[in-house]
Amino acid sequence: MTQHSTLTITNIRRPNSDTSESLTIENGLIKGWNLPEEGQTLDGNGATIVPAFIEPHAHLREPGQEQKEDLASGLAAAAAGGYGTVVSMPNTAPVVDDPAIVRALIDKAAALGFARLRPAAALTRGQDGEQLAELALLAEAGAAVFTDDGRTNENARTLRLGLEYAHSLGKVVSVHAEDAGLRAGGVMNEGPVSEALGLPGNPAAAETAHIARDIEICRMTGGRLHIQHLSTARALELVKAAKTQGVNITCEVCPHHLLLTDEALRSFDAVYKVAPPLRTQSDAQALLAGLKDGSVDCLATDHAPHTRAEKELDLLQAPSGIAYIEIAFPLLWTNFGAELGLQKIVELLTTDVARVLGWPVPSLEAGQPADFTLLDLETVRPVDPATFKSKAKFNPWVGQDLKGWPMLTVVDGQVAFERA
Structure with a gap:
């Protein structure tokens, strides 16, 4: 640098x-x-100059999983992708549920000089879904968001308390919305392709049922709920309806759910295994329509690096996740530039993310932080x-x-x- x-x-x-x-x-x-x-x-x-992108959902694997990624490699990759700020997920080893870990991550990242780090902290201790973490102390230490991403929040009462507490702190709770019971051992979208391949399916209802429940909890608490990596047309319908009724809810979509479908799993290649899984072409088209009409609030990559050895395991054993933060904008511009336009894509990666997180809107005007990227x-x-x-x-x-x-x-x- x-x-x-x-x-x-x-x-x-x-x-x-x-x-x-x-x-x-x-x-x-x-x-x-x-x-x-x-x-x-x-x-x-x-x-072409645009504000540096903001990544609301990335896995940087530090602490404890540095064989997959660490702060240096992950934040360098983000900067190479045009990102100036990254919100890292807390499902590490140990879990980011301690203010000291939050501070240590921020300090270490600042010394590296790549993209800026804004760690998310766990909503519950150990991400066990039962007992709330010390949210006020975590927020004071610099936690940007509260989430148990990597786990689903099955205890509705705990989510209720978390939304209420986080709301009092001016923070967003983001959730991985899948019903664990319905998801079960599914490794891909449940449907004709999974049936043809003889693979256990993860039904769309796992996502929609969980989101329907979470909408009601959000409605009851008045808190700020953000749905991560929304993947189905029906789930987007639920979110759109909730917004019209005044529920304080937002959602993100990932480029891989726009560009790929469950047909890719016919290769039996675990590089296509993600959570939630790749869905159908009609789902992908509905999500793209949601980007156009504003019902999808922002884009996120869910950058989820694993070792090659892990991803070379069979589909039943391999972990879920795709790592591509440094090519996210080229993928979007190449595939959707003509349809969405530059301004819309940039807003989905910058202004819209900032609004979801409650941050100042990025600007290239005098006096503003010098965070930007140049695009060819x-x-x-x-x-x-x-x-x-x-x-x-x-x-x-x-x-x-x-x-x-x-x-x-x-x-x-x-x-x-x-x-x-």
Whole structure:
């Protein structure tokens, strides 16, 4: 990472503009546009500047699972993907349910100089779903969100208390909404494909039943509930209806649920095993429609790295998860750029995430934090695992040609990533 008190980036363009401009940043803040050059200069090579993306849902595996990912590799991967801030999930070993762990993670990440870390803390002690963690102390230590992600909150009373307590602290509770009993041992979407393959299915009702319950608890408490990685058309219908009735609920969708379906599991390749599972084409189309009409609040990757050995196990034994935070924007831009447009995709990755989390809306105006990324929207490059910063150097899109690559990411006025 390069550090400069003053940096001017020249030859850049704002979205939907052909005008070449310059941006000066000083002491971590945006000083202004098209000022006389001072300090070091960098040529933006005609790239498009947008606010740095915000990732509301990523697994960085530290502490305790560093063979899969650690803060250095995960946050470097995020910066390479154009992300300036990452909310990390707490299902580590030990679980992030102690204020000291939250502080240690924030301090370690700050010293690395890649993307900024905002850890989520567990809603319950040990993520056991029963006894609330010390939410006030965790919030004071810097916890961004409360969640037992990786586990489903089966105890409705505990979720109720958590929503009430978190609401008093001005915090969001995010949930992995699957009914554990209905999900059972399902390894893929329950339907014609799972039946043809003879694999145990995870029905859409596991998600919708849990969300229906959680909506009622949210309605009762007045708390702020966020549904993670929503995957089915019916679940989105429930969330949309709840919003019209004033329930304080939001949801996120992941690119893999837009781009892939359960048909991919015909390969028996566990790289396609995720939780919740890949659904049907009609589900994917409904989620895309939700992005267009605003019923889906934001995008998240659920970046979930595992070792190659783990993902080479059979579908019954392999863990769930895909790691692709550094190619998320190129995937979205290549596949949906014409349909959604640049402004909408960027909003779903920045402004909309900030609103879900209750954070200030990102801006590229003078006086604002210098968090931005430069995008090459035209050049086509192959997905090359050799360039990955993540330890998980594989995903379903290896070898595919994509455009929309982040070329430079700046966080707090410092260069966190620069593409060679």
